[in-house]
Amino acid sequence: MANFIIRTAQPNDVCDILRLIKELAKFEEMEEQVILTEKDLLEDGFGDQPFYHCLVVDVPKEKQTSEGHTVIAFAMYYFTYDPWIGKLLYLEDFFVMPEFRGFGIGSEILKVLSETAVRTRCSSMHFIVAENNTKSIEFYKRRGAADLSSEEGWRLFAIDKEELLKMATK
């Protein structure tokens, strides 16, 4: 596929972004966990204080999906901070619809993200990968990535809303 365009998401893309988020969640067998709405995506991504940034990928109309969609991939990221090295780019989600894989779209997205990271003076790009996804871990390691959980012993912890509320009211 020669033609595809990677561009910054606009407010009117939130419908497609949510569709793709749900497709990725379905693939991970976690579709019911997506409680985000188009309204949330609009307020949180395109308001005064954006919580995320998003890239989307368009294909020409003649390549549209069976349901008529031309937005066929997305990558959501935001900026984080490491007090030792400063600004980082954190890649939250990255998905290309299955029928559009194998054309270099994923690689191009990663290229745009790494260019964005360098341009916005980020010293590093971070993301998480499930340890049983050995194919992805090897893919990233071959390109020079470090697995900080294995190499340095970092473990990711999460405290959910219920527990947060308990702590906030103490």
Add this chain to the structure above:
Amino acid sequence: MNFTIRAATKVDCKDISRMIMELALFEKMTDQVKISSEELERDGFCPNPLFECLVAEVPKENKSKEGFTTVGYGLYFYTYSTWKGRSMYLEDLYVMPEFRGFGIGKGLLSTVAKVAKEKHCARLQLSVLDWNAPSRDFYATRGAQDLTVKEGWHLIRFDGQSLDDLGNDAQKK
């Protein structure tokens, strides 16, 4: 021991920088600290700050051996979950060793949780080193789940040359 927890201001950056180094020393990684107090000021107190910070203070009569009254900090920022929306990440939580055991760490964490609630965050995430059992226990007793153990998540990093190479790699195809 009396203490107060408040939002950090620009002038706190020298103390925060000092404590960042102390925490790095505890984590045995001081050679990795490249950020100065001036850079903290630039990044945390600009129009679009990259982080927010709380500091814990004690009265002058309880100051540390070296004369410091700022004895703890919590540094956090906002993140986003494609499933749940707004989230928060607690990057650093630190209390100087001589001021532990008085509830300051718990106070910092509770204040972070209050901010998360005010900003409608669905979740607070953080990372702990696997050998740091006291910290793992501290968070576990407050309801934290170890997602690396439970779900197998590993944190991956691209930096420096590998980040540049990744950008160039796609062009070769």
